Amino acid sequence: MIPFKLNDKNVEVDVQPDMPLLWVLRDLMGLTGTKYGCGMAQCGACTVHLDGTAVRSCTLPVSAVQGKSVTTIEGLSDDGDHPLQIAWAEHKVPQCGYCQCGQIMSAAALLSSNPKPDDTAIDNAMQGNICRCGTYPRIKAAIKSVAAKKVGGAV
Amino acid sequence: MSTLQNVSRRKFLKGMGITGSALVLGAALPGWAPVWAQSNKASELNLFVAIDADGTVSIVCHRSEMGQGIRTGLPQVVADELMADWQKVKVVQGLADERYGSQNTDGSRSVRHFYQTMREMGASARTMLEQAAANRWQVPLSEVAAKDHQVWHKPSGKHAGFGELAADAAALPAPDISALSFKSKADFVYIGKDLPIVDMHDIITGQAQYGQDMRMDNMLYASIERSPVIGANIDSLDDAEARKVPGVVKVIRMPEQNIPVGFSSLPGVAVLASNTWAAMQGRKKLNISWQQSPHGEHDSAAFQQTLNKRVQEPGRVFRSVGDAYAGLANAVQTHEAQYSMPYLIHAPMEPPAATAVFNDGEVEIWSCTQNPQSIQNTVAQVLGIEKDKVTVHVTLLGGGFGRKSKADYSVEAAILAKASGQPVKVVWSREDEIRHGYYHAISAQYFQAGVDDSGRVSSWVQRTAFPSIGWTFNGTADEPSDGELSLGFGDLPFALDNLSCETQKAEGHLRIGWVRSVSNIHHGFAIGSFVDELAAKLEKPPRQMWHELLGPDRMVDPEPEGFKYSNYGDPKETFPIDTKRLKAVLDLAADKAGIEVPQKAGEAWGISVHRSFVSYVAIATKVKVEGKKVKVLEMHCAADCGTVVNPDRVKAQMEGAMIFGLSLALMGEISVKEGAVQQSNFHDYPLLRIQQCPPMQVHLIASDAPPGGVGEPGVPPVAASLANAIYRASGKRIRHLPINKHLQV
Numbered sequence: 001m002i003p004f005k006l007n008d009k010n011v012e013v014d015v016q017p018d019m020p021l022l023w024v025l026r027d028l029m030g031l032t033g034t035k036y037g038c039g040m041a042q043c044g045a046c047t048v049h050l051d052g053t054a055v056r057s058c059t060l061p062v063s064a065v066q067g068k069s070v071t072t073i074e075g076l077s078d079d080g081d082h083p084l085q086i087a088w089a090e091h092k093v094p095q096c097g098y099c100q101c102g103q104i105m106s107a108a109a110l111l112s113s114n115p116k117p118d119d120t121a122i123d124n125a126m127q128g129n130i131c132r133c134g135t136y137p138r139i140k141a142a143i144k145s146v147a148a149k150k151v152g153g154a155v
Numbered sequence: 156m157s158t159l160q161n162v163s164r165r166k167f168l169k170g171m172g173i174t175g176s177a178l179v180l181g182a183a184l185p186g187w188a189p190v191w192a193q194s195n196k197a198s199e200l201n202l203f204v205a206i207d208a209d210g211t212v213s214i215v216c217h218r219s220e221m222g223q224g225i226r227t228g229l230p231q232v233v234a235d236e237l238m239a240d241w242q243k244v245k246v247v248q249g250l251a252d253e254r255y256g257s258q259n260t261d262g263s264r265s266v267r268h269f270y271q272t273m274r275e276m277g278a279s280a281r282t283m284l285e286q287a288a289a290n291r292w293q294v295p296l297s298e299v300a301a302k303d304h305q306v307w308h309k310p311s312g313k314h315a316g317f318g319e320l321a322a323d324a325a326a327l328p329a330p331d332i333s334a335l336s337f338k339s340k341a342d343f344v345y346i347g348k349d350l351p352i353v354d355m356h357d358i359i360t361g362q363a364q365y366g367q368d369m370r371m372d373n374m375l376y377a378s379i380e381r382s383p384v385i386g387a388n389i390d391s392l393d394d395a396e397a398r399k400v401p402g403v404v405k406v407i408r409m410p411e412q413n414i415p416v417g418f419s420s421l422p423g424v425a426v427l428a429s430n431t432w433a434a435m436q437g438r439k440k441l442n443i444s445w446q447q448s449p450h451g452e453h454d455s456a457a458f459q460q461t462l463n464k465r466v467q468e469p470g471r472v473f474r475s476v477g478d479a480y481a482g483l484a485n486a487v488q489t490h491e492a493q494y495s496m497p498y499l500i501h502a503p504m505e506p507p508a509a510t511a512v513f514n515d516g517e518v519e520i521w522s523c524t525q526n527p528q529s530i531q532n533t534v535a536q537v538l539g540i541e542k543d544k545v546t547v548h549v550t551l552l553g554g555g556f557g558r559k560s561k562a563d564y565s566v567e568a569a570i571l572a573k574a575s576g577q578p579v580k581v582v583w584s585r586e587d588e589i590r591h592g593y594y595h596a597i598s599a600q601y602f603q604a605g606v607d608d609s610g611r612v613s614s615w616v617q618r619t620a621f622p623s624i625g626w627t628f629n630g631t632a633d634e635p636s637d638g639e640l641s642l643g644f645g646d647l648p649f650a651l652d653n654l655s656c657e658t659q660k661a662e663g664h665l666r667i668g669w670v671r672s673v674s675n676i677h678h679g680f681a682i683g684s685f686v687d688e689l690a691a692k693l694e695k696p697p698r699q700m701w702h703e704l705l706g707p708d709r710m711v712d713p714e715p716e717g718f719k720y721s722n723y724g725d726p727k728e729t730f731p732i733d734t735k736r737l738k739a740v741l742d743l744a745a746d747k748a749g750i751e752v753p754q755k756a757g758e759a760w761g762i763s764v765h766r767s768f769v770s771y772v773a774i775a776t777k778v779k780v781e782g783k784k785v786k787v788l789e790m791h792c793a794a795d796c797g798t799v800v801n802p803d804r805v806k807a808q809m810e811g812a813m814i815f816g817l818s819l820a821l822m823g824e825i826s827v828k829e830g831a832v833q834q835s836n837f838h839d840y841p842l843l844r845i846q847q848c849p850p851m852q853v854h855l856i857a858s859d860a861p862p863g864g865v866g867e868p869g870v871p872p873v874a875a876s877l878a879n880a881i882y883r884a885s886g887k888r889i890r891h892l893p894i895n896k897h898l899q900v
């Protein structure tokens with residue numbers, strides 16, 4: 001059994017230790033907001049937070065999260081009211097939406113470590129997340145709008 | 156309860172996923188004969204609107220949502236004509252059902268072909284509600300009117316909600332189409348407005364359900380090893396090690412397939428397991444040897460050279476004006492160029508996936524599909540059952556771009572569900588998607604233009620060669636079809652005294668499919684580049700060169716010049732090739748970008764304009780070239796798509812098209828060796844990333860013309876605008892894509 005914290009709840013899973021966290025979340029826990037896109041940490045669709053840091057769950061063996069805290073899009077906010085989720089809706093960011101959970105998770109990790117990112121910091125934090133529909137300009141605008149509203153750096 | 160079309164109604168309610176006392180409106184529209192319908196006259200019953208007693212209006216979206224916003228766009232048209240309150244509208248995804256008409260969500264057709272139908276559905280339902288109120292109040296119909304989800308009696312101020320009237324309304328005969336009244340543009344409250352997409356909350360909270368997200372009790376996850384070369388079946392299989400992998404439940408051989416494959420499944424071996432990871436691990440342990448295929452020799456680099464040579468020789472003339480060769484012989488100056496573009500693949504963020512359950516001779520499928528009726532037809536054929544035994548649910552699509560028009564992966568799920576006796580989800584990996592797709596055709600073009608003694612370009616020869624989509628379905632086509640030649644090549648809109656449009660041979664060696672804007676991708680690149688080359692050669696500003704070639708305002712008709720032009724399936728009377736609209740978007744993009752404003756050394760604008768899917772788009776791109784490195788600095792798009800339902804979604808599509816175009820122009824290449832695709836994932840089939848993405852603006856031309864295409868027309872001018880900008884910035888003319896073969900991107 002591998003114990004870890006998932007969206008603030010203690011869970012245990014009985015799986016092959018090398019199974020990537022992505023498939024544990026999707027197939028065993030039923031949390032399908034974390035998406036499969038490439039399986040080799042190239043596209044960012046599977047991004048979750050591990051102890052607050054953005055990681056690609058598709059290449060992270062579940063054994064590596066033992067005793068740690070994992071947050072998925074389902075645990076980011078109570079009802080889609082994280083400032084970034086609100087900004088995503090205001091800026092009408094999504095097209096197909098498939099990559100957007102990963103985008104939001106990467107952006108949330110960025111803002112928690114750097115509340116006022118400039119363009120370069122946004123590029124650096126978000127370059128691992130591909131959007132085939134082409135929503136990058138709106139992603140950037142949405143992140144900036146949240147950064148601009150931040151006072152004192154608190155999310 | 157109403158007796159209105161009982162059978163249809165039950166099926167409708169089932170299809171809408173609603174039960175109980177919901178009442179159907181607009182169920183029958185006598186006289187509504189869909190000229191665009193793919194198949195039959197049964198679609199005289201069209202079922203789009205239902206209203207609950209509590210006033211909830213359910214509107215069917217029968218087209219697939221893949222990011223274009225159609226689950227918002229079409230219902231917002233219905234709701235407007237219905238005078239419904241958008242907050243009380245629920246959008247319901249239609250099952251595969253030919254009575255809806257075509258559900259094949261490609262060709263940029265959803266609004267173009269269903270705008271009027273949706274207005275009719277909304278107006279019909281509204282009229283029935285008004286009639287029900289007039290009957291109830293014993294007043295003339297002329298004294299009542301719907302507004303704000305209610306029907307009002309104007310003289311007395313009496314009113315009743317849609318929910319209260321729904322039962323009575325549903326019992327009425329549907330009004331005749333010719334008796335319907337439609338709102339005027341000034342009265343629109345939703346059409347033309349930027350409504351947010353209905354799936355927004357689900358998407359940003361991770362609740363949205365895509366094809367990859369299906370889960371069912373007792374479901375097996377399948378990963379399939381498919382033949383690396385088309386036309387190769389299994390020679391031998393050893394699956395002993397695969398079966399030992401923990402979680403693996405079954406190993407099933409897929410049926411053999413020979414060319415043409417069409418929409419069928421590919422030959423291969425499926426590993427079924429209790430989770431996706433186990434299925435993928437088991438698959439790696441398969442030991443398969445494959446038979447030889449006649450396509451095992453295919454080498455894309457050598458084939459590209461062949462095509463490049465062929466287009467430099469005279470080909471089959473399919474459109475001709477005057478005598479182009481005599482014109483060139485007499486020209487005071489000529490210019491020639493040859494262009495090429497490799498195979499491309501769709502790479503939607505969600506790889507294909509489908510789930511199927513087979514019970515008692517019936518199959519139920521959940522698929523991220525652009526074309527549910529095609530799944531119905533193909534699965535029925537493959538499983539040998541009647542079409543009405545195949546139910547197809549359409550999930551959200553994590554991108555489509557043409558890949559998900561093909562039924563193959565849903566066929567796989569149906570075959571495996573039947574063979575295993577359990578629900579099966581077929582999960583395509585990224586590697587599967589890149590290696591076993593339906594590819595955009597490798598291509599070559601050649602141009603020669605002649606300038607007469609007045610300094611005008613008056614003679615023009617152009618040739619194109621690329622394997623045809625037809626080959627995928629017949630295994631014999633060896634040159635482009637008229638339909639493919641109609642995509643941005645045979646419809647050349649230039650005012651020329653002498654013109655020869657020609658094709659050359661090109662054989663098929665991979666499944667050739669359609670990718671966002673299809674043959675317009677390579678034709679837009681080649682023509683847009685050649686115009687810029689002529690401008691440079693003749694020392695004319697690009698905008699002036701385009702204006703001279705486009706000539707006077709007029710409607711271009713290639714038919715009298717020998718070409719059977721398909722015009723995207725639309726009548727040329729309604730959707731002509733209008734040079735005035737081409738020039739208008741060209742000028743708008745040029746002005747907004749300021750392409751004639753002097754730039755810093757190493758920086759420049761490039762521009763191109765293209766009509767496709769009966770819409771008009773110009774793209775201006777600014778680049779900086781420094782040494783061997785190019786950076787895209789800024790882009791402007793000007794688009795005339797006729798009447799627009801949701802301007803924000805149209806702009807989003809144009810933004811996406813610019814980025815799609817940049818990806819393919821800068822980095823897109825599928826190469827083939829010994830018949831097998833060489834790329835496998837995003838490390839070797841890169842897509843544009845955020846740090847490569849320039850600021851961009853979209854400018855829409857206000858128009859009352861009928862709606863044109865939106866999803867695809869933004870793509871074709873991008874590559875040429877980029878290559879032209881690179882030339883203007885550096886003097887380097889790139890004729891062979893992708894650009895990263897020549898410059899660092």
